[in-house]
Amino acid sequence: xxxxxxxxxxxxxxxxxxxxxxxxxxxxxxxxxxxxxxxxxxxxxxxxxxxxxxxxxxxxxxxxxxxxxxxxxxxxxxxxxxxxxxxxxxxxxxxxxxxxxxxxxxxxxxxxxxxxxxxxxxxxxxxxxxxxxxxxxxxxxxxxxxxxxxxxxxxxxxxxxxxxxxxxxxxxxxxxxxxxxxxxxxxxxxxxxxxxxxxxxxxxxxxxxxxxxxxxxxxxxxxxxxxxxxxxxxxxxxxxxxxxxxxxxxxxxxxxxxxxxxxxxxxxxxxxxxxxxxxxxxxxxxxxxxxxxxxxxxxxxxxxxxxxxxxxxxxxxxxxxxxxxxxxxxxxxxxxxxxxxxxxxxxxxxxxxxxxxxxxxxxxxxxxxxxxxxxxxxxxxxxxxxxxxxxxxxxxxxxxxxxxxxxxxxxxxxxxxxxxxxxxxxxxxxxxxxxxxxxxxxxxxxxxxxxxxxxxxxxxxxxxxxxxxxxxxxxxxxxxxxxxxxxxxxxxxxxxxxxxxxxxxxxxxxxxxxxxxxxxxxxxxxxxxxxxxxxxxxxxxxxxxxxxxxxxxxxxxxxxxxxxxxxxxxxxxxxxxxxxxxxxxxxxxxxxxxxxxxxxxxxxxxxxxxxxxxxxxxxxxxxxxxxxxxxxxxxxxxxxxxxxxxxxxxxxxxxxxxxxxxxxxxxxxxxxxxxxxxxxxxxxxxxxxxxxxxxxxxxxxxxxxxxxxxxxxxxxxxxxxxxxxxxxxxxxxxxxxxxxxxxxxxxxxxxxxxxxxxxxxxxxxxxxxxxxxxxxxxxxxxxxxxxxxxxxxxxxxxxxxxxxxxxxxxxxxxxx
RNA sequence: GCGGAUGUGGUGAAAUUGGUAUACACGCCAGACUUAGGAUCUGGUGCCGCAAGGUGUGGAGGUUCAAGUCCUCUCAUCCGCACCA
Numbered sequence: 001x002x003x004x005x006x007x008x009x010x011x012x013x014x015x016x017x018x019x020x021x022x023x024x025x026x027x028x029x030x031x032x033x034x035x036x037x038x039x040x041x042x043x044x045x046x047x048x049x050x051x052x053x054x055x056x057x058x059x060x061x062x063x064x065x066x067x068x069x070x071x072x073x074x075x076x077x078x079x080x081x082x083x084x085x086x087x088x089x090x091x092x093x094x095x096x097x098x099x100x101x102x103x104x105x106x107x108x109x110x111x112x113x114x115x116x117x118x119x120x121x122x123x124x125x126x127x128x129x130x131x132x133x134x135x136x137x138x139x140x141x142x143x144x145x146x147x148x149x150x151x152x153x154x155x156x157x158x159x160x161x162x163x164x165x166x167x168x169x170x171x172x173x174x175x176x177x178x179x180x181x182x183x184x185x186x187x188x189x190x191x192x193x194x195x196x197x198x199x200x201x202x203x204x205x206x207x208x209x210x211x212x213x214x215x216x217x218x219x220x221x222x223x224x225x226x227x228x229x230x231x232x233x234x235x236x237x238x239x240x241x242x243x244x245x246x247x248x249x250x251x252x253x254x255x256x257x258x259x260x261x262x263x264x265x266x267x268x269x270x271x272x273x274x275x276x277x278x279x280x281x282x283x284x285x286x287x288x289x290x291x292x293x294x295x296x297x298x299x300x301x302x303x304x305x306x307x308x309x310x311x312x313x314x315x316x317x318x319x320x321x322x323x324x325x326x327x328x329x330x331x332x333x334x335x336x337x338x339x340x341x342x343x344x345x346x347x348x349x350x351x352x353x354x355x356x357x358x359x360x361x362x363x364x365x366x367x368x369x370x371x372x373x374x375x376x377x378x379x380x381x382x383x384x385x386x387x388x389x390x391x392x393x394x395x396x397x398x399x400x401x402x403x404x405x406x407x408x409x410x411x412x413x414x415x416x417x418x419x420x421x422x423x424x425x426x427x428x429x430x431x432x433x434x435x436x437x438x439x440x441x442x443x444x445x446x447x448x449x450x451x452x453x454x455x456x457x458x459x460x461x462x463x464x465x466x467x468x469x470x471x472x473x474x475x476x477x478x479x480x481x482x483x484x485x486x487x488x489x490x491x492x493x494x495x496x497x498x499x500x501x502x503x504x505x506x507x508x509x510x511x512x513x514x515x516x517x518x519x520x521x522x523x524x525x526x527x528x529x530x531x532x533x534x535x536x537x538x539x540x541x542x543x544x545x546x547x548x549x550x551x552x553x554x555x556x557x558x559x560x561x562x563x564x565x566x567x568x569x570x571x572x573x574x575x576x577x578x579x580x581x582x583x584x585x586x587x588x589x590x591x592x593x594x595x596x597x598x599x600x601x602x603x604x605x606x607x608x609x610x611x612x613x614x615x616x617x618x619x620x621x622x623x624x625x626x627x628x629x630x631x632x633x634x635x636x637x638x639x640x641x642x643x644x645x646x647x648x649x650x651x652x653x654x655x656x657x658x659x660x661x662x663x664x665x666x667x668x669x670x671x672x673x674x675x676x677x678x679x680x681x682x683x684x685x686x687x688x689x690x691x692x693x694x695x696x697x698x699x700x701x702x703x704x705x706x707x708x709x710x711x712x713x714x715x716x717x718x719x720x721x722x723x724x725x726x727x728x729x730x731x732x733x734x735x736x737x738x739x740x741x742x743x744x745x746x747x748x749x750x751x752x753x754x755x756x757x758x759x760x761x762x763x764x765x766x767x768x769x770x771x772x773x774x775x776x777x778x779x780x781x782x783x784x785x786x787x788x789x790x791x792x793x794x795x796x797x798x799x800x801x802x803x804x805x806x807x808x809x810x811x812x813x814x815x816x
Numbered sequence: 817g818c819g820g821a822u823g824u825g826g827u828g829a830a831a832u833u834g835g836u837a838u839a840c841a842c843g844c845c846a847g848a849c850u851u852a853g854g855a856u857c858u859g860g861u862g863c864c865g866c867a868a869g870g871u872g873u874g875g876a877g878g879u880u881c882a883a884g885u886c887c888u889c890u891c892a893u894c895c896g897c898a899c900c901a
Contacts, residue, residue: 029822214820214896221819221897229899254901267901304899332899342901350817351899421900543896613841614828618829620894633856634841681834689830692840699840760836765882767836803881808835813881 001643003636005603009727013111022073022116026513028529030070030368035061036507036569038538038546039076042102042124043083047107048578048585048623049539055608055724056575056617056685057537058115062723063681067744072530074510075110075117077103079124081499082160085433089467094460095433099126108598111686113604114726120288120514125502125578126433130509132456133521134502135438139449140560141191142439147427151188151449153335154273155183161468162429164190165498166336168545172301180299189437189495190424193552197223197420203566210571212618215543221615224421228255229405231414233266233343239314242283247274249316251339253419257404258397261389262345263318264362265331267309267355269340270295275329278312288312291307295331307355320390321411330355338419346379353379364388367397425549427498432463432471432497434629442483442490451484457492470494480577503546504553507568525752527563536569537617543574549778573685576620578611581808585623593623605725606632612687612724634695637718639728641698645736646708651715652708656750662704664813667751669697670713674745677720694721715741760809761786763793771810779804786810 016022024032037057037523040050054075061073062170077099103631123130139612141147155164159179163186168175193200193741201223204216232249240248252266267273270292279289288310295308309330316325332351333342346356347365356363368374369386383397394399428437436457438450450457463471472478472494483490505521511530512522512690538546547569554568577584580591590704598607610631615621615790658666673693680690694717714732719741722729733739754775759782771789773782783802787794790812801813 211837213818217820218896224897224900226900252901256901300899330899332901334900338901344901349901351901354899417901421897540895616829619829624828624842627828630842654891676832685832688828689840692830695840758836762836762882765835765880770836801881803835805835805882809879809882811835 003639003728005727007602008731009112010280012437012727012730013114015730016114016116016813017111017119020119021116021285022065022071023120024068024072027070030068030527032072032530033064033069033535034072034511034530034533035064036072036074036510036533036536038536039078039503040106041081041083041508042077042079042106044102044105046106046113046595048593048595050576051113051607052109052275052575052578052617052621053537053539053790054113056573056687057535058608058726059612059687059723060535060681060685061116061324062726066719066742067721072121072510073117076114076506076510077120077124077126078124078503078506079103079501080434080496080502080611082433085431085465086467088307088433088465094125094461095297095465099124099278099433099485112599113595113607115277120783121510121512125435125499125506128456128748129517129642130456130502131435131458133509134435134497134505135453135455136521137450137505137557137560138497138501139438142449143557143770144560146192146195146556147189148192149187151185151187153183154188155181156186157181160431160469162431162656162659163426164637165500166423172299181613183296184317188426189428190426191556193425193549194420194422196552196555197225197422198418198550199524199555199566200422201225206567207569212540212574213776214372215547215572215574216644218543219548222422222548224766225418226255227413227416227418229257229260229408229410229414230254230339231319231419233316233341234429236315236317239316239327242286242314243277244281246277250274250341251373252341252343252564253338253417254343256345256397256401257408258341258383258386258392258395258400259345259348259366260320260404261386261392262347262364263324263325263343264346264364265328265344266316267328267333267342267344269333269335270329270331271335272329272340274331275369278467284570285310290318292329295329299329307332307351309355309356309359311359319408326361328355328359337421348379348381350379350381359690372446381587404635425498425552427501428493428495429498430470430494430579432459433463434499435502436472437493437495437497439493440481440483440490441493441769442486442488445483445485445490446489447483448483448490450538472496500545500549504549504557505557505675507531507550508557508563522562524563524568529750531565532568532570535571535573537572539577540574542613547572574619575617576615578621578623580623582622598628602628602632605635605728609635609691609725613691614688615638616686616688618685634698635725638698638721639732641702641710642714642732642736644707645714645732646711647736648711648715648739649740651741651746652712654708654712656753659706659709660704663698663706663709664751664754665705666697666700666709666713666746668705668754669693670716671747671751674716674720675699678747681723690720691724711736714743719743719745756805759786759807761790762809762811763790764813765811767809768793771780782810786812 035057037053061071064071066764071597080101086101087093088095156165157174157179159177160174164174169181173180204219207216230251230253232251234249234782271743275292279286281720291310309328312327312329314327316327318325346352346363348367364386365374367386369384374380386392386395386400405416438455438457440448440450442448460475463475465471479492479494481490506528508522511526550568557563566741582590585592600666610628613631614627676693677690680686701710715737716732718729722742733741756772756774758770758772760767761771769789773785782804797814799812800815803811
């Protein structure tokens with residue numbers, strides 16, 4: 001009866017593989033559950049974060065299978081991306097070979113962990129069959145006007161030699177290699193995600209309850225909606241002349257129209273087109289021009305250190321007071337928000353104040369607090385009462401905002417406007433290992449979409465990857481093609497797509513059964529049945545990027561008519577990180593624990609049990625070697641004590657009333673564990689408490705030796721623990737129960753019925769003693785028992801009140 | 817600065833949602849079995865105290881018969897965003 005995990009785990013892994021145990025049914029009348037873990041990048045080996053991620057989803061998938069749901073629990077590989085190319089540069093490897101070798105190895109790891117993934121729906125996003133449909137979608141999006149190309153200032157990573165999306169720039173550095181990014185003027189393709197900004201924001205409401213609050217807030221902040229007033233500031237005639245009449249105005253946006261009368265200067269971003277024009281046409285002194293150039297060259301982090309600016313020597317007219325206002329260039333004005341220009345109200349905005357103090361600009365107060373004096377030493381940024389504001393004097397900030405906007409609109413000099421921080425998603429990358437953008441450049445037809453029947457446009461196998469430039473661009477033949485429209489000589493687009501495009505629809509592809517893979521990306525019917533994902537599980541690091549893009553794609557696909565819902569993921573669980581020695585496991589810190597080594601030493605069940613027992617899934621998990629041993633010991637005991645079980649094809653019938661106290665107690669604990677298990681799998685996901693409940697019940701079982709009680713307990717345990725430690729549970733279940741117990745378990749009430757129960761007795765809320773009372777004892781009876789037991793504490797005091805909380809306690813309130 | 821969380825034994829963590837604080841596990845201590853134990857089993861283990869008892873969920877107040885849980889203030893830590901006009 002030795003616990004030989006190696007034999008047991010191998011045996012059941014082979015059994016599951018041979019029986020296709022985890023394939024979803026095509027019967028769409030069954031109730032479904034779609035359980036999805038974020039798919040991995042095939043970096044080579046699984047790490048503990050993966051093991052945690054898939055242990056959680058596997059537990060849910062296996063539970064729902066037992067409950068007779070049709071369960072889709074797929075896995076795939078997010079296999080395009082730069083590490084493959086970097087390996088190619090470093091080791092002269094073929095990115096494709098490198099990727100698919102890694103995938104093979106990781107599939108072996110999945111198997112050795114006993115994860116119940118559907119095998120038949122596995123794919124890698126670098127599969128040409130996946131690229132084929134993705135390219136089709138891109139063409140659709142372009143034709144629908146949801147994708148466009150534009151020259152613009154882009155985030156360029158000099159190390160990775162590619163453009164990055166705004167979302168991929170962290171603190172001014174590349175999200176992947178931490179190299180400071182530089183701005184580069186390039187042509188780039190964009191998805192119009194900003195067009196969906198409002199819906200992406202408003203439908204976050206529908207995710208409340210299902211998604212962690214933190215993620216909702218992060219997305220809300222990222223979208224960054226703000227309402228305000230936009231208007232033109234017109235140059236005075238002298239300034240217009242200086243600008244050769246090329247410009248007569250520029251736009252500004254404010255969320256504080258109530259401060260409009262306090263505008264004393266305005267500021268443009270260093271990259272603003274008027275500034276560029278003035279520099280190019282030598283309208284500024286060399287000194288001023290070089291100062292502006294320096295601002296442009298300064299990274300966004302350094303720009304935050306100190307405000308600086310220069311006057312441009314031109315002025316605009318205040319739209320209401322008609323006064324002249326100087327125009328400055330200021331380093332704190334961002335080109336990519338609003339119009340790249342601001343009206344400055346130093347009296348009521350901290351930045352404007354700081355800038356005005358530094359350059360000795362006018363400060364004009366127009367709002368005062370209701371309850372105190374206006375300070376001259378700082379900006380008053382709160383709401384208050386307007387003054388110095390002509391017809392709006394005396395109004396409060398809030399009402400005046402609406403009134404001032406209306407005034408601008410009535411006079412047709414401005415309008416109510418909504419601004420978003422969310423920018424369009426730049427998706428082209430100058431890299432090899434990605435899905436080619438299926439467009440063709442033709443001298444006579446311009447930009448032409450590839451014909452869908454020619455898809456996929458696959459990568460050439462013989463590209464030279466050196467880390468410099470774009471391998472597709474440099475390939476001797478790949479880019480030369482015929483124009484799909486006129487048939488003339490043309491060239492292919494050599495940019496590839498951001499890998500986040502692949503992960504934005506992979507969950508839809510999983511809904512397609514293998515039989516249809518060649519013909520369609522997915523069918524509407526299959527999608528309608530399987531979507532939305534009932535439970536999505538992954539790391540918080542995807543809170544913005546992936547999860548926002550996937551939501552965007554879902555809405556786009558809806559508008560393209562591919563599907564009929566608005567949000568892809570009904571419930572989201574963001575798992576905590578796996579730590580060792582208080583820090584995130586990482587190769588550079590040398591504090592990693594290799595899953596393969598743990599499996600070799602203790603087996604997959606131990607790894608899974610430890611990971612789910614050590615902390616609730618949403619919390620950080622500290623790796624602890626001796627606690628792993630503890631998990632192993634529990635499984636070993638669990639297995640060895642199954643020797644007490646009698647073989648049976650049904651759950652044993654037990655006459656509860658004939659049992660001893662210990663036997664009754666053991667049954668109580670067993671059924672308490674079952675109740676908790678249902679609660680955990682359906683609602684709470686706190687697997688640690690479920691496991692604790694089973695351990696408690698095991699401890700209680702050990703105090704008695706009734707083999708019927710043991711058998712009933714194991715019938716239930718090997719069912720409710722199977723989602724967590726499947727191999728050993730299958731072993732026990734097949735040995736004693738013919739695998740017939742791996743299904744929904746019925747809670748019986750009689751075990752919870754006790755003859756007597758213990759009530760705590762407290763005096764003034766302080767626990768003093770306890771009493772045993774029969775379950776049908778009357779309240780007076782209980783009180784008198786309690787008084788008797790607590791007599792010691794009742795001498796010389798007056799009883800004010802007696803409170804009986806049924807099945808819990810008696811509280812006696814005393815005075816004196 | 818704005819936003820989101822989290823603070824409970826030596827450690828990871830429980831607490832049926834206002835009702836016996838510390839379940840379960842790790843660690844530690846003791847005992848048993850052993851030639852031996854880093855195996856296994858049994859028992860103990862919040863803190864102070866010989867005990868009676870006192871005290872205890874970051875801190876200070878409050879509501880309540882009763883607060884880890886609700887309210888007010890406050891401190892600390894972590895995370896995200898950040899010159900967004």
